[in-house]
Amino acid sequence: MVGAARSGFTLVETLIALVLSTFVIGLATHAFLVQNSYYSTQTLQAEAQDNARAATQLLGLDIRTVAEDGIVTAGARTLTLRTPIATAIICNKAGAALGDVQTPGGEAGLYTPTVAGLALRNDSTWEYAIADWSTLNGSDAGSASACASAGADTVGASAEFHRLASLSSLFSTTPAIGDVVMLFRETTYSFELSALDSVSTALYRTPRGFAPLEFVTGMDSTAQFQYRVAGTSTYVDTVPSASVASIDAIRVIADARKRAASGGLSDVTFGLTTNITLRQVR
Amino acid sequence: MTGYGTRAIARGRGGFVLALVVFMLFAISVAGAAGYLIVASEFAMARYSSEGGEALAVARAGIERFVGEHSGTVPDTVSYAMGDGVVVVTTRKLAETDSVTHLYTLKAEATVADPRTPATPARRVVTAQAILRRRPMPHLAALITSANSVTVHSFGDADGVDHNTAFDCVGGGASSITGGVARGAISGVLNGSPSSEIWPGGWDAIRDSIVARWDVLSDPDFPVDYENTLPPLGTIPADSFPLVRFTGHNLTSTSGDHNKGVLIWVGELRPWFLFNWEGIVLAENIGEPFLGFLGGGSVDGMLIGGLNADNSPSSVEIRTDVRYHSCDVYRANESLSYFELLPNTMFEAR
Numbered sequence: 001m002v003g004a005a006r007s008g009f010t011l012v013e014t015l016i017a018l019v020l021s022t023f024v025i026g027l028a029t030h031a032f033l034v035q036n037s038y039y040s041t042q043t044l045q046a047e048a049q050d051n052a053r054a055a056t057q058l059l060g061l062d063i064r065t066v067a068e069d070g071i072v073t074a075g076a077r078t079l080t081l082r083t084p085i086a087t088a089i090i091c092n093k094a095g096a097a098l099g100d101v102q103t104p105g106g107e108a109g110l111y112t113p114t115v116a117g118l119a120l121r122n123d124s125t126w127e128y129a130i131a132d133w134s135t136l137n138g139s140d141a142g143s144a145s146a147c148a149s150a151g152a153d154t155v156g157a158s159a160e161f162h163r164l165a166s167l168s169s170l171f172s173t174t175p176a177i178g179d180v181v182m183l184f185r186e187t188t189y190s191f192e193l194s195a196l197d198s199v200s201t202a203l204y205r206t207p208r209g210f211a212p213l214e215f216v217t218g219m220d221s222t223a224q225f226q227y228r229v230a231g232t233s234t235y236v237d238t239v240p241s242a243s244v245a246s247i248d249a250i251r252v253i254a255d256a257r258k259r260a261a262s263g264g265l266s267d268v269t270f271g272l273t274t275n276i277t278l279r280q281v282r
Numbered sequence: 283m284t285g286y287g288t289r290a291i292a293r294g295r296g297g298f299v300l301a302l303v304v305f306m307l308f309a310i311s312v313a314g315a316a317g318y319l320i321v322a323s324e325f326a327m328a329r330y331s332s333e334g335g336e337a338l339a340v341a342r343a344g345i346e347r348f349v350g351e352h353s354g355t356v357p358d359t360v361s362y363a364m365g366d367g368v369v370v371v372t373t374r375k376l377a378e379t380d381s382v383t384h385l386y387t388l389k390a391e392a393t394v395a396d397p398r399t400p401a402t403p404a405r406r407v408v409t410a411q412a413i414l415r416r417r418p419m420p421h422l423a424a425l426i427t428s429a430n431s432v433t434v435h436s437f438g439d440a441d442g443v444d445h446n447t448a449f450d451c452v453g454g455g456a457s458s459i460t461g462g463v464a465r466g467a468i469s470g471v472l473n474g475s476p477s478s479e480i481w482p483g484g485w486d487a488i489r490d491s492i493v494a495r496w497d498v499l500s501d502p503d504f505p506v507d508y509e510n511t512l513p514p515l516g517t518i519p520a521d522s523f524p525l526v527r528f529t530g531h532n533l534t535s536t537s538g539d540h541n542k543g544v545l546i547w548v549g550e551l552r553p554w555f556l557f558n559w560e561g562i563v564l565a566e567n568i569g570e571p572f573l574g575f576l577g578g579g580s581v582d583g584m585l586i587g588g589l590n591a592d593n594s595p596s597s598v599e600i601r602t603d604v605r606y607h608s609c610d611v612y613r614a615n616e617s618l619s620y621f622e623l624l625p626n627t628m629f630e631a632r
Contacts, residue, residue, distance in 0.1 A: 024302065028302070028305075028306075032309075035309070035313065039313075039316075042320075046320065053327075057331075061632065064630070065629055065630050065632070067626065067629070068626045084629045086409075086631075087387075087409065087411060087627055087629060088376075088387070089376040089377050089385045089387060089411055090377065091376045091377045102374070102376055102387065104389065104409065104631060121624065121626055121627065123625065124625070124626075125626065126626065147376070147377075150377065150378065151375065151377065151378035151384070152374075152375060152376045152377060153374050153375040153376070157374065177377050177379070178377045178379040178383075178385050180411050180624060180627055
């Protein structure tokens with residue numbers, strides 16, 4: 001019997017075990033909560049970084065391809081750019097208004113709803129004319145053969161030749177054979193109050209002719225654009241329209257903010273500022 | 283403390299600690315795996331972004347290199363290994379403003395692959411428009427030199443009358459051109475319409491007039507068909523007039539120098555009696571005749587010297603037959619065709 005009595009726990013042992021267990025479980029719970037808080041913060045941080053990076057990459061893609069004199073509006077919260085969809089050489093004229101061109105992939109390779117207009121290259125810049133695709137689109141029949149007759153190499157690319165219309169009414173001088181034209185899109189980027197998250201700022205992307213698209217939600221209210229004018233070293237929030245053509249670099253301040261859902265966490269912010277030089281390709 | 287009850291308590295605590303350790307190890311493993319995934323994902327994104335940027339740079343550089351290095355007939359496709367990538371430049375002629383001005387669209391597709399993920403290279407495409415300046419050199423005179431004084435010896439001549447009497451080639455049958463041109467004075471055996479002219483403007487005026495791009499052609503990095511060697515004449519196709527460059531000072535042409543094409547002589551050209559060239563000879567300087575050389579040799583086409591500065595020596599005696607041959611000049615001139623990028627036309631294609 002003595003042996004059986006010795007095989008059980010004493011009250012003291014049980015109490016000690018309870019105290020120790022409580023301490024260990026409390027310790028583990030605290031560690032878990034800290035870890036969970038840390039994980040949540042990290043997740044928010046990663047999301048904020050994703051937002052900032054997405055905004056910067058989207059803007060960078062368009063800014064680095066902006067054509068000469070392709071900035072239309074340069075404000076702290078709004079930026080309107082003209083970027084090429086395709087450039088082409090007029091290889092044949094069919095009257096003053098019609099001209100044949102070749103673009104990679106042909107007309108099928110163009111996302112024509114985004115066409116905002118046509119630009120004509122001169123020695124130093126582009127002359128822009130706003131016109132939607134229905135105005136510019138001519139009948140493609142015979143374009144390739146007409147260009148081939150004029151000396152163009154159409155082998156293996158007949159489907160890439162198509163006809164542009166309205167050429168005589170768009171520019172100060174009617175384009176001729178050998179002139180370079182550019183189909184361009186015009187896109188407005190703006191930092192505005194988010195429609196998806198009423199307490200957040202969003203980056204909107206608005207191609208000409210389209211409704212605004214909320215591209216990146218979760219930007220901070222401090223997100224904005226700044227501009228450097230050629231010959232200066234500082235960036236400013238806005239540029240008067242007379243000096244827009246002189247902008248040679250755009251600073252994208254892609255500040256992102258992720259709001260903490262609960263648990264007493266603070267909002268997480270992430271600032272990503274990128275200076276993008278215009279016309280990196282000549 | 284070695285009784286049965288103590289061992290039982292010890293076993294019970296051991297089991298509890300083991301469970302705690304396993305739990306902690308699991309939690310650490312999960313956290314580690316999550317951390318690794320995040321870091322790996324970030325690394326992959328950063329790497330791909332970096333490679334994309336490099337691919338764009340390679341594509342742009344590919345177009346610049348093609349335009350800078352091209353001379354003569356336009357290939358459909360050229361491939362370059364540049365940096366960590368490869369760029370393929372394709373050309374397509376789209377318009378002919380006139381017979382010597384053609385417009386091309388150029389497309390450069392660059393890929394940069396990471397050795398760890400070769401199946402998914404970063405890819406960028408850049409397009410540009412360019413003008414091909416065909417046969418850029420005007421037929422101005424059989425002999426043009428920026429030497430101050432030129433004497434055409436009776437053993438040679440400078441003749442601007444077209445020696446392509448057969449009229450059997452494109453560009454043949456041209457009108458007579460000037461026989462010889464010098465900066466200050468020219469005399470001797472001269473023929474043409476007129477037989478001679480004085481161009482006081484010096485070497486830079488000559489360089490601008492002949493559109494020879496001497497600085498490009500004489501650059502050792504500019505690729506030519508033959509460098510410091512002459513191909514056997516019989517191995518050159520009949521319709522080919524290659525670029526041949528000799529570089530050095532006081533080079534002396536020697537035996538077996540009957541050839542054709544565009545001879546780019548970086549240094550002092552001192553023709554010998556076996557020197558026979560069909561096409562265009564561009565020389566940094568035309569020197570004195572080879573020691574003991576009485577006469578002989580010929581240039582059927584055009585001979586132009588003194589392109590980097592006024593010809594040195596300033597007084598030159600020509601003992602070679604320099605005879606204008608419109609067909610040879612026409613064909614050699616084709617090898618000097620070059621591209622010019624149209625400004626504001628190079629864009630990334632997306």
